[in-house]
Amino acid sequence: MPLLEIKDLSLDFRSAEGAVRALDRISLELDAGETLCLVGESGCGKSVTALSIARLVASPPAFYAGGEILLQGRDVLQMNPRELCAVRGGVVSYVFQEPSVSLNPVFRVGAQIKESLKIHRPKQATDEEVVRLLKVVGIPAPELRARDYPFQLSGGMQQRVMIAMALASEPKLLVADEPTTALDVTIQAQILELLKDLQQRLGMAILLITHNLGIVAEVADRVAVMYAGQVVEQAPADLLLERPLHPYTRALLASVPRLNRPQQALTGIPGTVPTLSELPSGCRFAPRCDVARPECSQRVPDLLAVDSFRAVRCPFHDAARESATQEANKA
Amino acid sequence: MSLLDVRDLTVRYPVKPGLFRPATRYLTAVNNVSFQIEPGETLGLVGESGCGKTTLGRAVLRLVEPESGTVWFEGEEITALSRDALRARRRKFQMVFQDPYGSLNPRMPVEDIVGEALDIHRLARGAAREKRVGELLRAVGLDPSYANRYPHEFSGGQRQRIGIARALAVEPKLIVCDEPVSALDVSIQAQIVNLLKELQQRHGIAYLFIAHDLAVVENISRRVMVMYLGRVVEAAEARALLASPSHPYTQALISAVPSVDPVSRRQRIILPGDAPSPVHPPGGCPFHPRCPKAQAPRCSGELPELREVVAGHFAACHFAEGQDH
Numbered sequence: 001m002p003l004l005e006i007k008d009l010s011l012d013f014r015s016a017e018g019a020v021r022a023l024d025r026i027s028l029e030l031d032a033g034e035t036l037c038l039v040g041e042s043g044c045g046k047s048v049t050a051l052s053i054a055r056l057v058a059s060p061p062a063f064y065a066g067g068e069i070l071l072q073g074r075d076v077l078q079m080n081p082r083e084l085c086a087v088r089g090g091v092v093s094y095v096f097q098e099p100s101v102s103l104n105p106v107f108r109v110g111a112q113i114k115e116s117l118k119i120h121r122p123k124q125a126t127d128e129e130v131v132r133l134l135k136v137v138g139i140p141a142p143e144l145r146a147r148d149y150p151f152q153l154s155g156g157m158q159q160r161v162m163i164a165m166a167l168a169s170e171p172k173l174l175v176a177d178e179p180t181t182a183l184d185v186t187i188q189a190q191i192l193e194l195l196k197d198l199q200q201r202l203g204m205a206i207l208l209i210t211h212n213l214g215i216v217a218e219v220a221d222r223v224a225v226m227y228a229g230q231v232v233e234q235a236p237a238d239l240l241l242e243r244p245l246h247p248y249t250r251a252l253l254a255s256v257p258r259l260n261r262p263q264q265a266l267t268g269i270p271g272t273v274p275t276l277s278e279l280p281s282g283c284r285f286a287p288r289c290d291v292a293r294p295e296c297s298q299r300v301p302d303l304l305a306v307d308s309f310r311a312v313r314c315p316f317h318d319a320a321r322e323s324a325t326q327e328a329n330k331a
Numbered sequence: 332m333s334l335l336d337v338r339d340l341t342v343r344y345p346v347k348p349g350l351f352r353p354a355t356r357y358l359t360a361v362n363n364v365s366f367q368i369e370p371g372e373t374l375g376l377v378g379e380s381g382c383g384k385t386t387l388g389r390a391v392l393r394l395v396e397p398e399s400g401t402v403w404f405e406g407e408e409i410t411a412l413s414r415d416a417l418r419a420r421r422r423k424f425q426m427v428f429q430d431p432y433g434s435l436n437p438r439m440p441v442e443d444i445v446g447e448a449l450d451i452h453r454l455a456r457g458a459a460r461e462k463r464v465g466e467l468l469r470a471v472g473l474d475p476s477y478a479n480r481y482p483h484e485f486s487g488g489q490r491q492r493i494g495i496a497r498a499l500a501v502e503p504k505l506i507v508c509d510e511p512v513s514a515l516d517v518s519i520q521a522q523i524v525n526l527l528k529e530l531q532q533r534h535g536i537a538y539l540f541i542a543h544d545l546a547v548v549e550n551i552s553r554r555v556m557v558m559y560l561g562r563v564v565e566a567a568e569a570r571a572l573l574a575s576p577s578h579p580y581t582q583a584l585i586s587a588v589p590s591v592d593p594v595s596r597r598q599r600i601i602l603p604g605d606a607p608s609p610v611h612p613p614g615g616c617p618f619h620p621r622c623p624k625a626q627a628p629r630c631s632g633e634l635p636e637l638r639e640v641v642a643g644h645f646a647a648c649h650f651a652e653g654q655d656h
Contacts, residue, residue: 185545186587188589189589217589217591255517255520255521256546259546259590260573264550268520
């Protein structure tokens, strides 16, 4: 049994102007000790998916329109408030993008970590355990730093404190939502290294949300690419980066500037992501797709398995890849 | 003659211990920086947060006043101009900002955001102004019929296009682009980088392109300058700098960039700690406390000068050696 299994999850945001479907039949699986990356551009639904795992999306305006989220075999959507409390920050811990906003500015960081311990491991809610956790995430002089307020720490140190807090409950799943986006690259490298190291030592599963395909290449075992509320491609990370199948994944990779290739022509993707209230009929990527055919705008393609590892939501992905290879050969 | 010639520019900010108490210390944001930009070329400026790259970009346009040093634009000393004279010269050098949400007035239609520059420099009025705004919007890839819309009706990428149209309105020779693509999604980022390149080819504009993303900078720049704690630590042709960096900081910075290409994944240099505060910069080489190659006592005692290690490749490190590119 996988640690986490999301099956056909749909979520609507309802407002006075009507409902929009933010997640459309999302299915994901994550095993213990594995790293899954959710990739996509702003507004594609990756954060909403991640927050749904502990049912952290405020309802209203959000309403689950179908599907299930099985965490250790139990459906999170059916849990009562007490069971949810054990999941939130317990089995599943979160690390968010902006550590300076996530930490409470008026409490010492040690006290904030202890609070998490009091809730999830009350017997070990001691100063020694706080110091041990700070040491685990690589904070120098942890006894002193525990008495600091968040503003006294740099962004990288604050993110380490957030991770220490997330680890306090000994979670089975760590959800990291753009954990390094607010940090400089040298600090980002430190934090990614720390996450990899912690995963090996503690055997947690990690769901990492990012828009940076370079980070995917560094840490992911498997990847799910999202576009406009749907998963459009799922594959092992190395396969996806070497041989992307969906035209959106291909276009996304072609937009990433690479180091040591100054002459690389960046193709970009024409147009913008559609708003959820005005989704195109048929394939949601069709209006921006360079290999779209007339039939693409008639019917929403299904996410179909290509082989036992990969699934893609494009019936013409073979043709798309051929034309890309031809172009590459020409160039 | 260079289009822009910056000599020994230093910018300091006072650090006030309290609201009404006078400054007792200074933060040197830009320390003795010199460089040139030729007409129509792009100089990339990279570095981590707090290294002084934004302050340098602003000081070049005299949006912040430098403490010492001079800035020459087309042979004229910008740093010696009176306010009025400076205002007239600003037509020649413009700026594009990072945040496409914060840098456009939400109460102005696009027509006025772009047209205001024309009004200030008295370049076009009435029907001519309307026509020129339409041309500018078309030049940045926007439909001229959007002219009477407001910023909130546009996406981030479209807003950045409006910011670029505004800078273009006065036909500048130099645009300082301060992180113009870092707030954008990668597919949109590529669109904007391509637009900037195309505009450069068509109008011969020079860019000072500030960014923290090395790959973007390499893609758009001819030369690249790396800053650390207010100082330039390395400067070279883009390709040479990225392929064979001489300064240990540049080496670590490049190795920290997560790479999509499995073949190019190299040994990563993880720097210990954070960049020190520029209020208390370390003595000697500013990078020595984090440097994997630092040697006592030289690195902690002696400030390395920016010297030419190979023709056209400058580095400020005692131990930098030239490598063939």
